[in-house]
Amino acid sequence: MGLTCNMLGHKWDGCKCTRCGAKRDEGHHYELIGYYDFCQEVCSVCGDTRNRKEHDWEWIQEECIEKCTRCGMTRERHSYKTVEGQPCTKKCTVCGKEITNHKWNGCTCTVCGEVRDMEHDWEWISEGNYTRIRRCKICGARDESLKVTFEEMERKRTETYQNMDEGIY
Numbered sequence: 001m002g003l004t005c006n007m008l009g010h011k012w013d014g015c016k017c018t019r020c021g022a023k024r025d026e027g028h029h030y031e032l033i034g035y036y037d038f039c040q041e042v043c044s045v046c047g048d049t050r051n052r053k054e055h056d057w058e059w060i061q062e063e064c065i066e067k068c069t070r071c072g073m074t075r076e077r078h079s080y081k082t083v084e085g086q087p088c089t090k091k092c093t094v095c096g097k098e099i100t101n102h103k104w105n106g107c108t109c110t111v112c113g114e115v116r117d118m119e120h121d122w123e124w125i126s127e128g129n130y131t132r133i134r135r136c137k138i139c140g141a142r143d144e145s146l147k148v149t150f151e152e153m154e155r156k157r158t159e160t161y162q163n164m165d166e167g168i169y
């Protein structure tokens with residue numbers, strides 16, 4: 001408490017003293033504010049909050065949004081329908097926005113069979129007599145970039161032995 005306020009008492013503007021900055025729990029200037037999953041009243045002077053509630057969403061279908069009837073916050077909500085012949089794709093009947101939701105088992109969708117070039121379940125297979133390549137157990141994709149020929153295998157093996165001889169592991 002400042003010296004002036006000590007003698008004269010605080011000079012309150014709502015919940016806050018304009019002279020020394022002291023706060024009191026009355027006279028707040030509450031404003032309704034949307035904040036992530038909630039809306040609540042927040043004092044614009046001291047930041048005190050009250051009446052925290054979940055949003056009261058109202059779907060405005062023709063605009064593809066939901067709007068909170070209290071704080072006015074909006075979020076997207078579409079009228080999705082599954083696209084014929086594409087079991088993993090849904091399309092909004094109003095604005096045309098598409099979402100795709102595959103059920104991936106590694107590289108392959110278990111619902112529609114689509115394959116993506118990631119999370120393959122690689123195994124090494126021998127091709128011909130001496131070449132080894134990686135092949136995906138699930139979709140059969142082949143990774144030739146890591147193809148190892150017999151000559152290279154021999155060279156690696158020799159290098160390994162040399163390193164062991166020299167004590168490098």
Ligand SMILES: [Zn+2]
Nearest residue numbers: 005010017020
């Ligand atoms: Zn004061």
Ligand SMILES: [Zn+2]
Nearest residue numbers: 015028043046
């Ligand atoms: Zn306040």
Ligand SMILES: [Zn+2]
Nearest residue numbers: 039055068071
């Ligand atoms: Zn709200």
Ligand SMILES: [Zn+2]
Nearest residue numbers: 064078092095
């Ligand atoms: Zn939409």
Ligand SMILES: [Zn+2]
Nearest residue numbers: 088102109112
């Ligand atoms: Zn799919």
Ligand SMILES: [Zn+2]
Nearest residue numbers: 107120136139
């Ligand atoms: Zn695969």
